[in-house]
Amino acid sequence: AKAQEATGLVHLIRHFDSARKSLDVCVFVITCDAISNAVIAAHKRGLRVRVITDDDQMETKGSDVVKMAAAGIPVRNDSNKAHMHHKFTIVDGKVLISGSFNYTRQAVLQNRENVTFHTDRPTLAAFCKEF
Numbered sequence: 682a683k684a685q686e687a688t689g690l691v692h693l694i695r696h697f698d699s700a701r702k703s704l705d706v707c708v709f710v711i712t713c714d715a716i717s718n719a720v721i722a723a724h725k726r727g728l729r730v731r732v733i734t735d736d737d738q739m740e741t742k743g744s745d746v747v748k749m750a751a752a753g754i755p756v757r758n759d760s761n762k763a764h765m766h767h768k769f770t771i772v773d774g775k776v777l778i779s780g781s782f783n784y785t786r787q788a789v790l791q792n793r794e795n796v797t798f799h800t801d802r803p804t805l806a807a808f809c810k811e812f
Contacts, residue, residue, distance in 0.1 A: 689782045689796035690789050694719050696772050696798070703729040705771040705812050709764065710738035710746075711784040717745035721752045731812055732756045735765040743786070769808055777805050 690713070697704060697719040704723045711717050711734065724730040732749055736758035739746050750756040759765035769779040782794040799805065 688789070689780070689794055690715060692796055692798075693770075693778060693782070696776060696778055697723055697770070700728055700772045702773045703731075703771070704773075705731050705809070706784075707733040707765075707767045707769050707808075707811050708784045709735045709766045709768065710741065710744055711749075712743040712745060713784050713786050713789055714745065715789075716784045717749055720749055720754065724749075724752060724754050730754045733765070733767075733811060734758055736760055737764065767811070771805065771808060771812075774805070774809065776800055777808050779808070 694715060697716075700723050704720060706720060711720075711732075720730060720732070732746065732754055734746050734756065738744060739756075739758050746756055768781065768783055769777060771777055777799040778796060779799065780795040780797045782788055782796045783792070788794050
């Protein structure tokens with residue numbers, strides 16, 4: 682039973698793949714190719730895709746942000762001395778995906794993480810302000 686449960690990564694990718702209008706991604710760093718490939722695929726499907734990441738992490742080894750920018754996705758950083766340590770995505774302006782889950786290979790392969798999904802408007806509105 683436990684081996685058949687969908688992982689946080691699986692849930693995340695399913696939501697990314699189900700997006701029809703937009704994908705707003707705000708994360709500290711992205712090093713998981715499955716996630717960056719899903720973000721790029723959404724862009725190629727014609728969705729409005731925007732990415733915000735930490736300025737110190739944009740060009741670190743393994744970061745997929747440069748690859749996303751090269752694909753034509755608008756990528757910006759927080760331009761702040763403090764780390765922007767968010768981990769959330771807004772799908773179609775209707776679903777907020779948040780939690781401890783870093784968008785990294787480490788999180789997928791080795792960490793104990795959580796991913797939560799929210800649809801209540803006040804919560805969504807607060808997170809949408811980042812964009």
